[in-house]
Structures are given as structure tokens and as C-alpha cells.
Amino acid sequence: VSNDVPMALSKLIGKTPADAQAKLGEPTGKGMARNSCLRYLPKRTWFECKYALQRYEDPTRTYKAITLFFEDGVSTGASFEGIPGEGAFDPLAALAHIGLTLPGKPKESSPKDNVKVWSWFNGEARLLFGGLQYRVEVSVVDDAWENSKVELVLNHPLSAAQQAKVKPTKSASE
Numbered sequence: 397v398s399n400d401v402p403m404a405l406s407k408l409i410g411k412t413p414a415d416a417q418a419k420l421g422e423p424t425g426k427g428m429a430r431n432s433c434l435r436y437l438p439k440r441t442w443f444e445c446k447y448a449l450q451r452y453e454d455p456t457r458t459y460k461a462i463t464l465f466f467e468d469g470v471s472t473g474a475s476f477e478g479i480p481g482e483g484a485f486d487p488l489a490a491l492a493h494i495g496l497t498l499p500g501k502p503k504e505s506s507p508k509d510n511v512k513v514w515s516w517f518n519g520e521a522r523l524l525f526g527g528l529q530y531r532v533e534v535s536v537v538d539d540a541w542e543n544s545k546v547e548l549v550l551n552h553p554l555s556a557a558q559q560a561k562v563k564p565t566k567s568a569s570e
Contacts, residue, residue, distance in 0.1 A: 397525060398495035402458040405495055405548065408474050410526040413448075416464055416471040421453030424461055432563060433467050435551055436517070436531070443554060444561035460542070465549070472550035473530070481541040487514040487534040494546050498523065498532060510538050518551050528552040 399406055407419045427450035435441050451463040460478030464471050479490040491498060499522055502514035516523070516532045523530045531551040537543035554562070 397523075398492075398497075401493065401495040402456040403454065403462060403476070403494070405474065405525065408462070408464060409471055409548070411471045412469060413464075413466060413471070417450075417452070419455070420462060420464075421455045424451045424453060427451070433558075435554060437551065437553055438517075440565070441554070442563040442565060443558050444563060445558070467550065472528075473548050475545055475547040477545045478542050479544045479546060481544075485512075485536045485539045485541055485544060487536075490534050490536075490541075490544055490546050491532070494548075496523070496532065496546075496548075502534070512536050512539070523548075 397405055403419070408416050427448060429446070429448040431444060431446065432442050433445040433447045435443070445468050446466075448466040449463055450466075451461050454460070454462050458480060459476045463475045463477070465473035476494050479493050481489055481493070487502065498516050498520070500516070500520045502516045502520060505513045505515070507513060512535065514534045518529045518531055523532060525548075528550060529552045531549050533547045533549070535545050535547075
């Protein structure tokens, strides 16, 4: 993780909403809040927590927008929309633009004809930030830099307190 980028992750992740928001521009909408969080460890697990997300203007004018994800009053993830770049879209260059270099090869998918997604799960990303594990996803629509997004999502194993708040999920047969 590099801090030598327009909006360093260290300014945004692991912060209170007030501290993180002080680094960003105005909110671009109402945001979203719910009383549950999600992790993939390795299967989808919901647990009770105070989750919120808010999309902001980028004061550096580097990105179209920056979205922060919060769990229980701490910023635990971010997405950067509209990564600047020239030529053919390159997911590794997009990562480098936000200060990330990841080992290995990502899982590639194309959920729609004009959409490409590169995913690094915890083991592939090997990304520890503030002592917590993250998964990383890069996506692009129509291979256009202005339609790209890099997302860093907390995917750390649940603490004992969080495990006690796991929400049961309904099976497909219910």
C-alpha cells in the first residue's frame, strides 16, 4: 500500500466518520444504512452491526467519486470510481493509481457482455491494512477508464463478539 497517491487509503480506512469525511468533498446523495454487515469467509455470512455507506465528491478531482463503507462507526472499505488512465484499460494500473500492488493473478469474470471484473479474495490479495484482511475488486464497463472502479472491502475473520451476532440465513428449500 502506497501513500504516494492523490487520495491515500491511510487517510480513509480505519477512521471515524468525522475523520474520514474531513478528507473528502460533499456527499453526493443520501447514502445507505442498515443493521447488518456481510463477510465472505469463505461463505457468505451476515452478522448484526451498524453498517453505512456514503458516496462523496473527490476534493482532489482525481476520481468521479469515492465511496466509504462503515462498520460500527469505523471506515472499513472504500471504492474509487472513474480511475484516470490512458489507452487500454489495465486493472493493475488502476490498482496502482489508488496505491495498491497485489500479488498473483485475480479471478476474472464478465457478468455482462460489456463488463469485466477482476477479483482478489483474501488469499490472493494478501492485503493486510491496519492488521485486517481485505478483498479487492476492479471493474470496468465498455473498457473505458472513466467507467472503472476499484473497491477495497473488509473481509477479516469475525471476532468472537461478531460471531455471537451471526444472523441465520434461510436455505433455498425454506
